[in-house]
Amino acid sequence: MEENLRKQIAEAFGKTGVDVHTYSPLTLAYIGDCIYEVIIRTEVLMDGNKQTEKLHRDVTKLVKAETQCKLIPIWEELLTEEEKDIVRRGRNSRSYTKAKNASINHYRKATGVEALIGYLYLTDRMPRAIYLVKEGLDRIAAEEGLRNS
Secondary structure, rough: OOOOHHHHHHHHHHOOOOOOHHHHHHHHHHHHHHHHHHHHHHHHOOOOOOOOOHHHHHHHHHHHHHHHOOOHHHOOOOOOOHHHHHHHHHHHHHOHHHHHHHHHHHHHHHHHHHEEEEEEHHHHOHHHHHHHHHHHHHHHHHHHHOOOO
């Protein structure tokens, strides 16, 4: 079985001894933001070839803080206690950056989502991260028509 991307990167750069449990929620959100976007971009690309501005428009709808914060109530019944704690810690973290296109409430909730995605990535649980994102977006789409399932 092929090793996962995180392990490949860590081994290539000789960074295999870090304990992810020592990372702050904002550090988890930092990588989680990127991983969430990779999941979304990949999903959008799987719909077929499009002009890049159409790809950007479709991705932007799904990665914005307003959409991410809608995942939290959907995930409530799906998350383990450990995962709920990561989301809560991420949401309650005080960031020194300001939300550009989101309310502070949406920004903080989105930070909780990103912290969880980052944590799952760094603990080699990408299938779980993908499942949660897909399940959440499928439920949002059913209510709001955001994307094709």
